[in-house]
Amino acid sequence: MHIMEGFLPWQWCLFWYLVSLPVVVYGVIQIKKITDKNPESKPLIAVSGAFMFVLSSLKLPSVTGSCSHPTGNGLGAVLFGPAVTSVLAVVTLVFQALLLAHGGITTLGANTFSMGIVGPVVAWIIYKACKNAGLSLSIGIFFAAFLGDLSTYVTTATQLSLAFPIPTFTEALIKFMIIFAFTQLPLAIAEGLLTVVIFDYIKKLRPDVLEKLEIFTAPKAIGGK
Amino acid sequence: MEKKHILMLLAVVIIFAIPFLLYSGQGEEQGKFAGADASAGPVIEETGYKPWFEPIWEPPSGEIETLIFALQAAIGALIIGYFLGYYTAKRKLMRKTE
Numbered sequence: 001m002h003i004m005e006g007f008l009p010w011q012w013c014l015f016w017y018l019v020s021l022p023v024v025v026y027g028v029i030q031i032k033k034i035t036d037k038n039p040e041s042k043p044l045i046a047v048s049g050a051f052m053f054v055l056s057s058l059k060l061p062s063v064t065g066s067c068s069h070p071t072g073n074g075l076g077a078v079l080f081g082p083a084v085t086s087v088l089a090v091v092t093l094v095f096q097a098l099l100l101a102h103g104g105i106t107t108l109g110a111n112t113f114s115m116g117i118v119g120p121v122v123a124w125i126i127y128k129a130c131k132n133a134g135l136s137l138s139i140g141i142f143f144a145a146f147l148g149d150l151s152t153y154v155t156t157a158t159q160l161s162l163a164f165p166i167p168t169f170t171e172a173l174i175k176f177m178i179i180f181a182f183t184q185l186p187l188a189i190a191e192g193l194l195t196v197v198i199f200d201y202i203k204k205l206r207p208d209v210l211e212k213l214e215i216f217t218a219p220k221a222i223g224g225k
Numbered sequence: 226m227e228k229k230h231i232l233m234l235l236a237v238v239i240i241f242a243i244p245f246l247l248y249s250g251q252g253e254e255q256g257k258f259a260g261a262d263a264s265a266g267p268v269i270e271e272t273g274y275k276p277w278f279e280p281i282w283e284p285p286s287g288e289i290e291t292l293i294f295a296l297q298a299a300i301g302a303l304i305i306g307y308f309l310g311y312y313t314a315k316r317k318l319m320r321k322t323e
Contacts, residue, residue, distance in 0.1 A: 043311075164269055
């Protein structure tokens with residue numbers, strides 16, 4: 001999903017910067033608010049960021065024959081919401097842009113929008129919807145992470161088609177969807193599974209923090225066994 | 226770790242093993258296992274677009290790139306392992322003192 005350095009006309013770079021910036025600023029304020037209210041949630045923010053760091057560093061093979069990487073944005077989105085996750089995504093994307101020439105500084109706004117905003121927003125909405133529908137936590141987390149990953153790549157394909165609608169927007173979209181979205185399908189499934197595993201682990205170890213973050217209400221007697 | 230989680234991790238391994246079986250014996254010369262991010266570049270350049278900005282710094286070789294990717298994964302894994310390990314030990318200790 002990394003749009004390479006210089007591969008968006010400057011007007012689009014500016015546009016995506018302007019769209020992403022307010023969300024990231026709001027995310028920084030949110031982090032301050034959450035950690036002031038629940039200092040115990042600080043390590044979990046670090047873990048969510050670290051999860052994104054690990055997953056986005058892994059280039060994995062797909063059935064289409066090309067390689068891509070998961071995003072890791074589902075965990076942060078479910079635990080802390082999309083705005084906080086956008087800040088975590090910026091950290092990851094800056095690291096990759098500066099040290100790996102992966103993505104870029106000019107395309108940082110666009111890449112933040114896909115991996116840090118659209119993906120997490122989708123994940124967050126799906127998670128809430130599954131919860132309201134009375135589905136189990138694991139199923140909610142799986143679909144949140146799965147669709148968070150996939151929508152990130154659909155967004156990248158859409159961004160490129162908007163910037164390069166040649167010959168038409170639809171034809172460009174089909175072209176970029178084949179490159180990004182199809183390859184991503186099996187990776188997104190794997191990301192969904194991995195996110196459920198780490199989430200269950202956090203839930204087992206720190207149900208109290210998750211309860212404070214209003215992610216789930218634990219059965220009455222906590223701590224006992 | 227629950228049985229459910231072991232099965233899920235097993236499924237993850239299978240998902241990533243399938244491409245190796247499907248394209249066994251093929252490599253980069255056959256256009257396989259290349260990065261999707263990079264393959265968008267030529268498609269864009271086909272439209273006549275010229276990138277207007279170059280990366281400030283690029284890993285000088287494939288080895289260095291691998292080094293930095295490994296570093297990225299290691300930093301992340303370290304943070305996850307540290308805190309989950311800390312939580313696990315803390316929980317055990319609290320149970321003991323109860």
